[in-house]
Amino acid sequence: PEERDYYPYWHPSGWRDAAVLTSEPEHCEFYRQESQNAMPKGHCVMTFEEEPPATLQEEDQVANNRNDCESNGGTWTVERSEE
Numbered sequence: 001p002e003e004r005d006y007y008p009y010w011h012p013s014g015w016r017d018a019a020v021l022t023s024e025p026e027h028c029e030f031y032r033q034e035s036q037n038a039m040p041k042g043h044c045v046m047t048f049e050e051e052p053p054a055t056l057q058e059e060d061q062v063a064n065n066r067n068d069c070e071s072n073g074g075t076w077t078v079e080r081s082e083e
Contacts, residue, residue: 008034010064012041012079042078044069 007020008031017035022028032038044063063069066076 007031008036010041011043012036036080040078040080042066042076044074045077046072046074 013036015036017037020028020031020035022031046062046069063072063074069076
């Protein structure tokens with residue numbers, strides 16, 4: 001899954017970190033700080049008047065940051081991991 005390939009994942013995830021194994025211990029503090037266990041993650045919620053097409057055009061893609069989300073009429077929602 002994408003969460004594994006891009007850790008720490010930048011969007012909310014249903015996963016809770018139990019451990020992080022790495023061969024690069026200099027990254028440990030970054031992983032601790034950026035984990036959803038420690039830092040809430042956000043995502044953009046868009047409301048479409050009609051059902052969106054199966055493949056959205058580039059200009060219709062949902063934003064991955066608060067500024068772009070809100071400037072395109074979305075609502076930025078922040079979530080913590082399930083405890």
